[in-house]
Amino acid sequence: MTTSADDPAHVHWAQEDIPASALWRSANGAPAPSSVVPVDDTITADAAYRLASQGVAMLWSGDFQNARQILTALEHRTRPRPDKSQRTTGELFYRYRQNRSHRARILGLLLVPMQAGNIIGLRRAPDVVAATVDAYGSISEASVVSLHEVLGTIGAHQWRTKGIPVAALNASIYPHYGTFFPVRSEYVDLVATAPLAAPNLAFDIGTGTGVLAAVLATRGVPRVIATDIEPRAVASARETMAQLGLSKRVEVQLGDLFPEGRADLIVCNPPWIPATAHSLLDAAVYDPGSRMLKGFLAGVRDHLQPGGEVWLVLSDFAELVGLRSRDDLLKVIDAAGLRVIGVLDAPAVHARATDASDSLHAVRANEVTSLWRLCAS
Structure with a gap:
């Protein structure tokens, strides 16, 4: 039937x-x-x-x-x-x-x-x-x-019952079903260690579980606004903030990309592979046509305080498999009226990088996650 x-x-x-x-x-x-x-x-x-x-x-x-x-x-x-x-x-x-x-x-x-x-x-x-x-x-x-x-x-x-330890927070978080679990530490550690110039307000765009917003708050940022387009992620991030005692400092909003206003620091860890997502869970990794990456870079300058800084956290996996070149990324950054003031790199340390049975083992073993520090050009 x-x-x-x-x-x-x-x-x-x-x-x-x-x-x-x-x-x-x-x-x-x-x-x-x-x-x-x-x-x-x-x-x-x-x-x-x-x-x-x-x-x-x-x-x-x-x-x-x-x-x-x-x-x-x-x-x-x-x-x-x-x-x-x-x-x-x-x-x-x-x-x-x-x-x-x-x-x-x-x-x-x-x-x-x-x-x-x-x-x-x-x-x-x-x-x-x-x-x-x-x-x-x-x-x-x-x-x-x-x-x-x-x-x-x-x-x-x-996983939700057991919790996922996050070393940068010295705590575990308990993600909701349907949100991207932060089992990879590279991108979290980059945000936890990048030079921070005492911003008064930070935005975390596409917050997921809220882990990066929480890291910013624990590093001393007095106010953080985190956004996500998925209701499950918003609920998960709000729970994360309540559990860590950060609800008064971190506001989580449902929305596509930017909240209202301007921030001194704007952070985004977009899906890093420009390919079609086959499920809702895939959407945390796959970004068809680099929609989120390009939308973020195209609009971020309008939400950045003068002298502010943008942190774009991105794996080079797409470059390694030929879906995007480094030159392509630099052109999008330049077209957005931004310039690179520094890049922090972290080699892959997740479990799949050492799995020799994986057909993509050579790619995963050479993958590098970078925190691109950008400012208005």
Whole structure:
């Protein structure tokens, strides 16, 4: 059965020739599958993979743990095969993105039912209430969700419960689902150590969890205004400030790029890869057409106090895979009426930089994150 154009929020299928439907939910913005068939413990991994490869979603009605085993089998079948061909870094990145997109599509097609109260109505299903409330809110009617996404909410909830240590803050933060977790320390450490000329007001644009705004406040900036376009990020950042006792000094606003007024220091760590985001979570890393980077640089001078400074924190990953050149970046900076007064670099220290099994290992090992200090030219 298909999802009708005038009913995009529901999925439809036939159970023993009886039409059925339920609300479609996706925390990552995935569209409702257009074709759904019921399956149970009798389906084989090969049959499941054939259906998924044809774009057919499978609504599971058997044992939850068996569904996880099928998902694991699908993950195995979508792993990239060893490629001994001599390829450019650009070609390797293209293949990497292709595989990620393929995996996401295949793995997202194994579905489970969720009842009112955020309960998965399957045998041996775990308690996912707390994790899925973070992602979907409270569910009050029969719904269908991707099993792969549900498992992701469980992992994110574990991170949120455990907390992520941030050395620059000498504390842990507890991000909301859907915000970019600051598990990479390079960009945080750069903001924590860059020369700071006692600004009265700082803006943190695209704050995410609020970690950079918090670092600025703990370094003595008396007032910080942090913005983000995503409501989840705003809620997460506000919670971060309350937890760290910084709510009176850091104001978090919902908005695209700049708040009103001018600041002495404006900081931005935009998504660093100019490519299409395939999910809401991807949007923290992928910036199609460098929209945020170019928008930030084009507008920042109008929000900068005379004599003020701009800190642009950016990885050179896009340069290493041929998606943007250093000259391209310098031209955008110059066109914005800005000039470079200094660059601080930090080599990659995150776990993926040492993973030799990663097809992009050579790129990640050579990646450098830079804090570009800019001022009006």
